[in-house]
Amino acid sequence: MSASRYAYLGGFDGTSNVMAAYAYGIPCRGTHAHAFVQSFAETGPPVDATAAAHSERSALASLAYHYRENVVEPALRQPFQVSAMAANESELRAFIAYAAAFPRAFLALVDTYDSLGSGIPNFLSVALALEHQGYKPLGIRIDSGDLAYISTQARRMFDVVNPGNKYIIFASSEIHEDTLYALKEQGHAIDAFGVGTHLVTCQKQPALGCVFKLVQVGHVACIKVSEDPSKTTIPGRKRVYRLYGRDPTVCMIDLMMLETEPEPHPGERILCCHPYEEHKRCYMTPSRVEEILQPLCVFGEVLAMDDAQVSASDHERLRVARKRCLEQVRALRYDYKRPLNPTPYKVSVSAALFKLVHQLWLEELAIRELS
Amino acid sequence: MSASRYAYLGGFDGTSNVMAAYAYGIPCRGTHAHAFVQSFAETGPPVDATAAAHSERSALASLAYHYRENVVEPALRQPFQVSAMAANESELRAFIAYAAAFPRAFLALVDTYDSLGSGIPNFLSVALALEHQGYKPLGIRIDSGDLAYISTQARRMFDVVNPGNKYIIFASSEIHEDTLYALKEQGHAIDAFGVGTHLVTCQKQPALGCVFKLVQVGHVACIKVSEDPSKTTIPGRKRVYRLYGRDPTVCMIDLMMLETEPEPHPGERILCCHPYEEHKRCYMTPSRVEEILQPLCVFGEVLAMDDAQVSASDHERLRVARKRCLEQVRALRYDYKRPLNPTPYKVSVSAALFKLVHQLWLEELAIRELS
Structure with a gap:
């Protein structure tokens, strides 16, 4: 809580801590978890609370499948050797469910399976569908891998599939001061950084890093390799x-x-x-x-x-x-x-x-x- | 506040943070400041709020001056080449005022001028006076210098002046884990440690170290060299x-x-x-x-x-x-x-x-x- 408060005071633009956002009036920023994407792997999308949301999602899903086949797949195949049709299907379903629930705040976490091969094509399919419905998708978050390379490739993919887009590329992944200097030197296409652990804790002192991971959905055990x-x-x-x-x-x-x-x-x-x-x-x-x-x-x-x-x-x-x-x-x-x-x-x-x-x-x- | 709480939870025995002691029920431990001793340098002891406290302090002062001259001075001169009569007089007055105010919690900070040459002889004079009045003085705190050497000398002085004493030697002074291992190796006579900065902050991250110092008493400017x-x-x-x-x-x-x-x-x-x-x-x-x-x-x-x-x-x-x-x-x-x-x-x-x-x-x- 106090880390969010003082980071905001010192120049950060937002917090993913919902309680801090509420208590201090700090803009709240964030996306879904890896576990959310994983939860679609075994069971398919969970049933919605309202029929309206369900039918809206059906419409969005039809559009996303349409754009994937007719726009994203042909646009990415040649220049990038990436097939949107071969991307992880459950990830696509997760993005559709997330976009239907938060159509004005669609920032997709793309690295659950493979950022360039799956997450970004799936994001683009859903983003085009959302735009078709009159919304402005926000962009993607990359949380692992070579941030310089993935972000520049992502930017190129965005420009090929949807010229004039304003999708942001948000990077997290144990970012600290030295990472920022190194990225600046290498060149990258990142618009915003999410800094957590290295803001709140100090490497010289023991810190308990906690993350939540999915171990079972319904009666089916699952693993994150x-x-x-x-x-x-x-x-x-x-x-x-x-x-x-x-x-x-x-x-x-x-x-x-x-x-x-x-x-x-x-x-x-x-x-x-x-x-x-x-x-x-x-x-x-x-x-x-x-x-x-x-x-x-x-x-x-x-x-x-x-x-x-x-x-x-x-x-x-x-x-x-x-x-x-x-x-x-x-x-x-x-x-x-x-x-x-x-x-x-x-x-x-x-x-x-x-x-x-x-x-x-x-x-x-x-x-x-x-x- | 949270540092006091979790340090206590993790095994520390007390806190000098009065608010934390009050809020969490942690035993409160501490002594006076260097500035308290300094404040006696130019102006003499401040006037007491009550006449009773004043007369009690007068009695204590007479006893302290008596013990200094007749017990501490002769006991320390030969073995330690230390003259209690040459110790800083204003420090003695400060200790008397402090002991009169807190006769059951007399822990003297002895390093304002010179721990072995002034602070410890002054402490001993007031401690004997307090004991004469039926109280149990707690001991001393050392906040600078060679903690191993000063603490072992202090222990020897205590034993020479008042055999069978149970005075504790409390050490602070930017103490961290490595200091503790080094002291253990060298040998020391410290009974308790006060750890602050290195408990709450981390050397790798910038921390604002704040202390308060006396710059003026009444109309007289003073300096701490x-x-x-x-x-x-x-x-x-x-x-x-x-x-x-x-x-x-x-x-x-x-x-x-x-x-x-x-x-x-x-x-x-x-x-x-x-x-x-x-x-x-x-x-x-x-x-x-x-x-x-x-x-x-x-x-x-x-x-x-x-x-x-x-x-x-x-x-x-x-x-x-x-x-x-x-x-x-x-x-x-x-x-x-x-x-x-x-x-x-x-x-x-x-x-x-x-x-x-x-x-x-x-x-x-x-x-x-x-x-």
Whole structure:
């Protein structure tokens, strides 16, 4: 909140923090999440609340499919070797749903699958459809990859498909001062930057970077694959347990299990697997088991604190939190806490969850053709 | 506020932020300021609000002078070559006043003049007097110098003067993680640490370090001399002006003047001096003069904002602040703002103020005897 306030005071033009926008009167800027695009992958677009919105979206969808086939596809194929018809179909459906809901604020996040090969052609198809309906689409947001190259290519694609357009190119992706200088030197076609982490936190101090990712839609688990295995999401609805060793005050390993699996019990031996490397696994017989995942919001409803917490004063709640914090730090072996070369704390998955991760991972990654 | 809250949650034992202590129920810990000690230098102790406190302090003062002469002086002279009778007298008066006001929380900041030569002997004199009256003095705080050496010497002095004492040694002074490891390695006698700047801010990000210093008591200007000239305070009640160059939107130099001097006017040539280096000075004929020192609190009363500010909404005030911030940044030449080797912005003093700084500086520093 205060970061939004002072960034605005210091010259930023808007905030994606909706509460800060409301409280301080700062212009609110933003787009949808990657998870929104992903959510269209398995299930198709969710049903609308109103029939009107539904029929409006149908009209927009027909137009978007029309423009994709008759304008975007022929315009991009030759100069860019990009086929709009081969772009990710569920991404197109996501953009249509988003544009129908926010026709005056259509800024599409294009890097969920492939910015140049899928996101931008899909954006252009929906943008032309929106313009046909009398709206002005805003543009695109790029959140990964080579921002200089993708933005200049995007600008060229915009100009080829729709000369005279005023689409903006908005870039985010852990941007900091040095990135800005480097981009300026390389040349780019970015109109606006979104700066978050590097504005609010400082690289020399530990910061907890939180993002939300989709792990399941309805009953179907889904995965977001990344080139960096540690960024690949662990799919499915899960429960998480902290397992304590022979000394019941010293925690040894955390274990994620599918929600449907039976929970681990003290004294019972259980297999703990590294989530990505199959040769790293161990048996563990915990002396104590603590469930550590606490749902805070279920089906849009914020879960109430327990009665003791509700009736406690602010001061009491702070004291309880402090006591728990100190106990948790004490439960860590010294080698996890030492400043030089600390031992990484182990986080593992059950055998069933390991199987699901690797099955979905292989399904998601098409096998490449070498020739 | 949030730093105090989360530091406490994470294991700190108290805060010196009185508001945070009140709001979150965190134990409040602290002592007086250097300026409190300094304020006794010229004028003697301020008159008390109540006669009772005054008479109590008189009793305490008599005891302190008694213990200084008969216990502390003989105990410290031989083993430490320290004379309690030669310690700074105004510091002793400050400690007496502080102990009379807070007899159950007497933690003396001992480094205003010289921790080992003055602060600690003075502390011990007042501590013995307090104990005589049935109180338990807390101990000392050291805020500068060689913390390892001073703390071990202090502990030895405590043990010589008052065996069985439980005085604590509290250290502050820009303490960070590395200082703690270094002190641990060297050996020290510190019981508690006060961490501020390095807890709340991060060295990689610019932080505005603010401290308050005494520049005048009544009608007498005073100076706090430091080995580092840039830390020496600029004495006296002042007014501060921003002088704009030929282009009235570009600021050239800030000028501090004594409150009693006539203010500078556009079109009039004025001499601007570097505050510490006499050969650095220049004439300046400003096209525009802006007074930039805005008193917020006068004689303990918080000054009201002007009517326009009072009636404005929060959102409007933020917009006004933002506009001003952007204008101020725009008024800086590019070379002040460039990321590599920025030009330092000049802050100067008038000739009269220069004279006062250097006169008080020479008066404050005794001429050393070499032999």
